[in-house]
Amino acid sequence: CEAIRYSLPEETESGYLLANLAKDLGLRVGELATRGARMHFKGNKQLLQLDVKTGDLLVYEKLDREVLCRGTDPCILHFQLLLENPVQIFQTDLQLTDINDHSPEFPDGEMLLRIPENVQPGMVFPLKTAQDFDIGHNTIQNYTISPKVHFHIVTHNSGDNGKMVCSIENDLPFLLKPTFKNFYTLVTEGPLDRESRDEYNITITVSDMGTPRLKTEHNITVQVSDVNDNAPAFSQTSYTLLVPENNSPGLHIGTVSATDRDSGTNAQITYSLLPPQEGDQDPQLALASLLSIHADSGQLFALRALDYEALRAFEFRVGAADRGSPALSSQALVRVLVLDANDHAPFVLYPPHNASTPCTELLPRAAEPGYLLTKVVAVDGDSGRNAWLSFQLLQASEPGLFSVWAHNGEVRTARLLSERDAPRHRLLVLVQDNGEPPLSASVTLHVLLVDGFSQPYLPVAEGARDPAPPDALTVYLVIALASVSSLF
Template identity: 80%
Template sequence: MLMSSLSNVILENSPETILAVFRIKDRDSGENRKMACYIQENLPFLLKLSVDNFYMLMTEGALDRENTSEYNITFTVSDMGTPRLQTEHSISVQVSDVNDNAPAFTHTSYTLRVRENNSPGLHIGSVSATDRDAGTNAQLTYSLLPPPEPHLALASLVAIDADSGQLFALRPLDYEALQALEFRVGAADRGSPALSSQALVRLLVLDANDNSPFVLYPMQNASAPCTELLPRAAEPGYLLTKVVAVDGDSGQNAWLSYQLLKATEPGLFSVWPHNGEVRTARLLSERDAPKHRLMVLVRDNGEPPLSASVTLHVLLVDGFSQPYLPLQEAAAEQGRGDALTLHLVVALASVSSLFLLCVLVFMAVRLCRRSRAASLSGCAVSQGHFPGHLVDVSGAGTLSHSYQYEVCLTEGSSGTSDFKFLKVIYPSIHAYGPGGKSEGNPTF
């Protein structure tokens, strides 16, 4: 058996490729010289006879290196003589790799968990992928894929090691700001052309007890404390008020319990631990103080627990129709406000009184001057050319009136002085009797 050509390495995915060409011969003659050559069955190869005992070994179809990377082929040659003689020859064929397999992640999705307030650079988990190819075609590189939401700054939150696939939180995460984060990672081989795949990663941020309870009612930052009114006739179990608080954490870290820490009268009030209701524990008596101060503790169920306290002011009243009596501090503040108001009112009244007094003095002086001037002045009646009788000028019985004017001059005035005032003196008119004679003399 003479091999004229032989290649023991072949690329996968290479159908109908010739691996070897060889010739067989037998030194006998006649029927003893006739020969047959064959290979074992169930191999993806064909042995073809051409002419003059030349054979070709070729692939039957595409080979898959990932299934079988090496084949051992045995050639068996037998003559037709009696007894038949045969010989065997074996070769090894290596199937070289082609980059025909993309990387595959061990899981299509990963769920990782990290507790909030983590240290920067903390290892939070790993992703892993494999490639069925060989050599550089199987060398993988991991990367973070751009998120679909462009506003999500993924690169500032997590990073991935390109060679190992390990994921590092870059900065501390806050559960109250970010509870979950979804992103995709990719794995690409170094073949030509490179093939890649991707997987989904869901990062869950676990809550840590980093928020203290916050009291909503009663408000602790108000300018004046809130006072609860309690009627003296209240029965035991009377609901006075309810402390309302919230916690920014979640789960058991947000479970709140309430406890009465201090009280002016310890046995008078009780606080329900699960809902914060403040109720009376007994009947009130006349000996109970009119004002009480309670301190309630609100605590969460975290580890370690965090707490906050709130102060309640309680005022005992005979009934809700009774005017509200402020606390001593509020009363003092109100007293100072009332005193200031009183001072302002007194000052305003003083200014008004002084102004009124000035007006009265001014008017009195003016009146006094006018009275003195009037007593010293004289009045003269000007006779002039004013006739003292009545004349009929219309011929229709209409009487024409004559007037006199009283001229009042001030003391020391002369005839050329100005008038102080003029006063018209109306005459007394007497009707004429029969015959046109007057029944009375006109008077002025």
């Protein structure tokens, strides 16, 4: 005969009245007892209890569909009712319907994913699937990614479950994408930049559509790995270094510094001196003989002593290259200014030094106080305050007769001459610069007092010498003589 079918939601409490089996079989009350009715279950596990006196069929214990049917759908339990006198066998089926008693589950609570920062939008990364032991609307129906990063996720079910639904929050570059039967993939939705953000913590929420609605969360850590997409950047586009002249060889004169936003070997920087280029200020500069640079630290060292009077300033370029593949690099301009040191004493141009025939200045006895006798002219090879010169009368054979102006070296009479003044005088003039420490030179002036002479006397050389190329000292001397001549 045709089997009698019953339906019961899983997890129904023990003692629940399922049906009156005697009535459903068309038997009289008490007939089950008189005919020795008993029930036989597959696997010999008692699932239901029969009251032979009343014919009521009761739930013996809670029935778990996922345990009894192990994923089989529909879940139908078969059992038999056995009667004696006469022998009869009735087939009975019990269908357990699903309730939403299982949350979706992931095999692992967390997942680590490493993605290079130069990955193109749309790149797919497979992820592990979630499982839900329930069926129908009680199984997985919805995947949600939070927060929305540069990825997205879309999921897909088959059969009664239908298509999964995705929702996106915030504005970050990830998306979930459907594959097959609750399998999903993570898809890049926008460009990644490790230097802006090197890690994303994504929470994927999976929920079913049962009542009550159950959900679970899956954490994914996305680590963005570095690629060499940033060139080193100098802290300054140009550097100005001040170096005192006469420095000791090997002197550390300054440091250039660059940083790289990448990481690892992509951020390791090597510094170098670049050869002069066309258009540079000093294209013929022998840079390798002047300076060296430490490849790792960017420290610059002077290889030899610099001379301000020979080389006052020079420029060159330094390079910073990373160790990525391919390597990226940048340049910076370095200006070196050599600072003057007081290493030159004043040099007296006039009166000229001539031990054999010293120059003698003629002074009229009728000269008024303040009469300009001569002018000491001197130069200094240094610059700035190191070349500022002052003049001082150190010694005089007749104190109080002559004075020397401190700033221009003019030698003048301080009073009227008298008959008692000696006809010859000797003056020692000191010329001193303003350096630290100050350097000086001295010159001796010979003065001869004459009667009836009022014009300056300038000795003329007996014969003209062969012409020779003028040097710096000759130029200074000509200027000095012209200056002295203009005063008289």
